Amino acid sequence: MELSDHLFRREAGRMVATLTRAFGIHNLALAEDVVQDAFCRALEVWKLRGIPENPSAWLMKTAKNRAIDVLRRERTALTFAPDLGRLLQTEWTLANAVEEIFDPIGIEDDQLRMMFSCCHPRLSAPAQVMLVLQLVGGFGAREVASAFVSSPAAVEKRLSRSKKMLAESGVLFDIADAADFALRLPVVQRALYLIFSEGYHGASAHAVVRTDLCRESIRLTRLLAEHPLGAVPSTLALCALMYLDAARLPARLDAWGDLSSLFDQDRSRWDRTMIEQGRAWLERSATGTELSRYHVEAAIAAVHAAAPRFEDTDWTAIVALYDTLMKIAPSPVVALNRAIAVAQLRGPQNGLEAIDAVNDRDRLARYPFYYAARGELELRCKNNAIAREHFETALALARNPVEQRFLKKRIDACAHATI
Amino acid sequence: MGDFLYLYRGGQRNPSPEQSQQIMQKWLAWMKELTVSGNLKDPGQPLELEGKVVTGKGGTVTDGPFAEAKDLVGGFTLVVADDLAHAAKLAGGCPILEVGGSVEVRPVMKMDM
Structure with a gap:
């Protein structure tokens, strides 16, 4: 066996x-x-x-x-x-x-009940995420720590504090109460989305850890999507988003284990089955009047998935979708991604201007890919020296060896392009 | 050729589910290796860590053994090997060694008749 x-x-x-x-x-x-x-x-x-x-x-x-x-x-x-x-x-x-x-019939409900209980409003979003991973996902403290690039001792401490709070709250969340369910649902969706993002964009250097997080978040989101109260359009869209993004995971690390940006990914390594499943979820999510951020993000992923080559990407559609996303869920990271799309559509100079226009840009100050994006666009404007400075700042902030190797290659590119 | 008993002691305390998975995979692989090479005679049994010790003529029963968990025999396996050195070499592949445990290798006494 x-x-x-x-x-x-x-x-x-x-x-x-x-x-x-x-x-x-x-x-x-x-x-x-x-x-x-x-x-x-x-x-x-x-x-x-x-x-x-x-x-x-x-x-x-x-x-x-x-x-x-x-x-x-x-x-x-x-x-x-x-x-x-x-x-x-x-x-x-x-x-x-x-x-x-x-009775095994109750097991799905048990897991949902636990998931909703972990997303207690008195806990911070990261604490909720760690609890879901441990109590519903079965991750050990060491594995949670590895996912969030933190020390096992610190994670252990945080988890035990959260569990104590949960135990003291006295009652498990009642998933049969439709009103409470609807109130807590966005919090649960956000936690699942964060688990996925940690896997997809996160700081862990281990491809295995990342794949695990993506897979687990998909499993839990499907659990939610299969519950009559959980199967609202935004949950279905979240499912779509996860499938469509996760389909690109095999291509994110190239044959040498190095990070590969969307520009030069080997698209033949994208998982076609997952793309199809993602599209099916997206179609199912297109009901009702609510347009969630997950709908828009899934739509962006679907546009990327539809392009056989990077040059074929429909940037007009992507910029328009980012404009919508900025209306319903504005954040500096969304604005940065929008700026990158603008650069594709209207040239690097316009992209740089869009970055300069990002509100709360200081919140990106520790994010290596903020500087990497600036570097990339400066490089395309042939401002190699400035580009190099940005890539070096990014390198200093890199969170793992994979990111470091990626950024070093970009620094090299600045030198070669001048000759 | 002869029979040898492996006595397992110690190992990882409270592994996480994923660690358990990895430990399990290694044991499966090791047991399969011993089976394929024809060295596994009886996979043996795990032992509970509790028990009683009976001593003296009167058969006094005490709780025990009171050794620390890491010193208790947690299970046994019977293998066939060329000699003690060979049996010890085979035991070198036991996954328990990776998590701080040990394997005691004891030749089963032969009946030279």
Whole structure:
């Protein structure tokens, strides 16, 4: 029996979500312990005896048995979610109640409930994202740290603070309440979008980490899109955006593991199936009156995907879409991307002017690709010395060796172009 | 040729799910290697870390063993090898070594009859 990809991680998320429903959010730490314990047992047994026929069922069953043990031992010491507490209190109903809790039909809802709970308004966006990754995605602190280029100790500390807050909040989010669901939904969408962006544009040097984050955010967004209350046009558009962008991932790093910009990506390496899926999601999202930023961003990705060569890109459409995006979700990064599109359509000088016109430009001061964009446009204006300065500033801000190599090549290009 | 017992001790404490996945993959590969080379006689069993120790004529039962987790035998495997050196060499590929654990290699006593 082979081990399927990310089995442990996927199951960890499912199991923590289910057990948290059983024990109540205030017993989150206990749920995590039971899961950890089930995993340790699985590892010990499977190492020698091989992977069982149905590993997911094996893990769930082990967790279930551990849960029953814990409930028996601690039911007098612990308090449980009020509706379940009563059933768990007596030996007669305990085993049945646990069976019901582990009913696989509820597992998608459990994960959604956990996802919504993690996006608690009292937590900052980065804290929400880290919680979703750990509790729903099954990422360890070390892996979260690697995704966000932070130290495992710092991430651990932040996670445990957030979990404490969550446990103290006392109740799991009620996904059956349509009004609450609609209110919390944008926050959840943003968290999923941030996980995706961290994978796609993020600072981690490891291609594997990035692919993992993109894949996990797609899985979770699909989970949301399959729920009747979650399947609103903006969620479908978010799905479209993720598929269309992720389709380009295989081409983002070239054969030498170096970063490759949209200008010179090998487009034959784009994932056609994902592009098709992305288009299908985009089509499904085109209902209702709401035009979300995800719609516009997915549309931009779709325009790129439609161009067989970089020269074929419909820049008029892209600039128009960025104009729309600036109206509904303005940010310095969006403005910068718009300026780059303007440069393609109306020449580098116009692009530079558009960059100079970006509001809150100082918020881009630590972003290496802000300087890289300036450098690129100056280079095209034949201002090599200025271009070089920008690329050097970018290099000093580069977040990993891959970005460093990319920027060094651009600095070299400034020297060659003068001769 | 003879039989040798591998006794596993220690290993990684509380691995993350993804680390578990990697550990598992390495064990699968190692066990497969031993099977293909014909050296695996019995994959063996994992052992619980709790137990009792019975001592003395009266059969006094105490909780234990009280060794630290890293010193406890966590499982065993039976292999066939040319000699002790060969068995030890094969044990060198055990994934437990990468996470701070150890493999004790003991020849099974032969009945020379």
